[in-house]
Structures are given as structure tokens and as C-alpha cells.
Amino acid sequence: xxxxxxxxxxxxEEDSVIVNVGGLGYQVYVPRPETYQxxxxxxxxIYTHHYMREDWMGLFGFKEKExxxxxxxxxxxxxxxxxxxLAMMSNASPQRVIQAIITNDEKYxxxxxxxxxxxxxxxxxDLKDKVKGLNISDGGHEDSLFVNELEETTLxxxxxxxxLKEALKALGYHEQEIQRALYSLKDQIDVGIGLDHLIKLAxxxxxxx
Numbered sequence: 001x002x003x004x005x006x007x008x009x010x011x012x013e014e015d016s017v018i019v020n021v022g023g024l025g026y027q028v029y030v031p032r033p034e035t036y037q038x039x040x041x042x043x044x045x046i047y048t049h050h051y052m053r054e055d056w057m058g059l060f061g062f063k064e065k066e067x068x069x070x071x072x073x074x075x076x077x078x079x080x081x082x083x084x085x086l087a088m089m090s091n092a093s094p095q096r097v098i099q100a101i102i103t104n105d106e107k108y109x110x111x112x113x114x115x116x117x118x119x120x121x122x123x124x125x126d127l128k129d130k131v132k133g134l135n136i137s138d139g140g141h142e143d144s145l146f147v148n149e150l151e152e153t154t155l156x157x158x159x160x161x162x163x164l165k166e167a168l169k170a171l172g173y174h175e176q177e178i179q180r181a182l183y184s185l186k187d188q189i190d191v192g193i194g195l196d197h198l199i200k201l202a203x204x205x206x207x208x209x
Contacts, residue, residue: 002059006045012036015086017061019044028061029082031089035063051075051082060086066136070094077126079119087113094136099180101127164198173206181205 005028007021016029017036028046030036036044046061047068060082062068067089074085088097091112100108101124109120161182168178181202 002048002050004045004047005059005061006043009036009039009042009044012040017046019046026059028059029086030061031067031086049082058082064136066134067094070097070131070134070136073127073130074123077119077123079122084114088115093179094134096180096183098131098134098136101131104128163195164202167195167199168202168206171203177206 005019005021005026007019007026009017010020010025011018012033013027015033016027017033019026019028028048030046046063047065048062049060049068049071051058051060060068060071062071071082071085071089074080074088075082080088092100092108096108099105104124106117106120106124109115109123110117115123164185165178165182168181173181184205185198185201
């Protein structure tokens with residue numbers, strides 16, 4: 001088992017990064033390779049999962065051990081392979097995936113590549129108790145599924161969402177917490193609700209976490 005690799009990050013590709021370790025170039029499949037841009041030519045340590053089967057093997061890498069743990073939990077579910085698990089973790093922040101599992105949010109999970117209703121149900125059934133307590137940072141990157149949903153709202157609703165986000169930032173909440181609160185209120189954000197009321201609802205939601 002290869003627990004981690006450490007070396008100079010030399011290339012970023014569409015779904016992976018290349019790390020030079022002692023003159024050998026290791027291809028490591030990672031969620032959101034673009035988040036490694038600032039590490040080009042820097043010594044980098046990546047926690048890895050060495051996936052092997054009869055006809056193929058590969059390294060999957062993560063910045064945090066708990067992120068790797070979530071990946072391993074996902075691929076333990078029947079019907080979820082490593083590429084599917086990686087796609088899930090590329091399209092949604094790890095904490096949002098965990099929240100969807102804990103709250104039985106099938107609708108959210110089925111928006112991810114390759115996840116149908118039955119697969120979403122299996123993920124929830126198999127992992128609901130196992131993901132509790134996992135706390136994984138999002139590295140400051142937004143949940144793309146959430147962003148896509150916001151793009152479908154009216155311009156006035158988007159302005160209201162941005163105002164709410166700035167208000168929560170001013171109150172000291174982190175990006176990940178703000179995204180979670182905004183997502184929970186996405187069906188209530190409209191021009192008929194005042195910003196003060198939305199802030200109150202968001203704070204009530206955040207205090208439940």
C-alpha cells in the first residue's frame with residue numbers, strides 16, 4: 001500500500017497531477033486538479049489510495065487524510081468505482097457530500113455524475129452512520145452544484161444571495177459554512193423576503209450544525 005507520495009509537482013492535467021519523486025513521474029488522480037496550481041514546482045505531499053484490479057491500477061490522491069477516508073467510504077458502496085467517487089468529490093465540496101448523506105438528500109446526490117436514485121439510496125444507507133464526525137475543509141472552493149443552481153435564479157435573487165453571503169462573512173462565518181447556509185435557503189431566497197429575515201434564517205440554520 002502506498003500511503004502518500006512526496007515530491008515536486010511538475011504538471012497539472014485534466015483529472016490528475018504529475019509528481020516527480022526521485023526522478024520517477026507519478027500520475028495521481030485528484031479531485032479538482034486546478035487547486036494544485038499554486039504548488040507547481042513545489043515539494044508536495046499527497047495522501048494516496050492505491051487502487052488495483054486485474055486490468056488496471058492507479059493512484060488517487062488527496063490533500064487530507066479525512067478526504068481520502070471519504071473517498072474510501074464512497075468506493076465501498078456497490079456501484080461506485082474510483083472514477084465515480086472522484087467525480088463526486090470534484091463536483092461537490094466534501095462537507096456538502098457528507099451533509100447530503102446525513103440528511104438523506106437523494107435529490108442532491110443524483111445531480112452528481114453517474115449517480116442514479118438507487119445508487120444515491122445505497123450511498124445513504126451504507127454511509128450515513130460512517131460519515132458522521134468527518135470534518136473536511138473545502139480549500140476555499142465553492143460547491144459547483146450549488147453554484148449552478150444559483151445561476152438559474154433571477155438576477156435580483158442572485159443579488160440577494162450575494163448580500164446574504166457578504167453579511168455572513170462580516171459575522172465571521174467561513175466560506176464552507178456560508179455555502180451550506182445558502183444552500184439550505186435556496187428555495188426561500190426571493191425578492192419577497194427581506195435580507196434581515198434571510199440573515200435570521202441563515203443564523204438559525206448555522207446554529208443547528
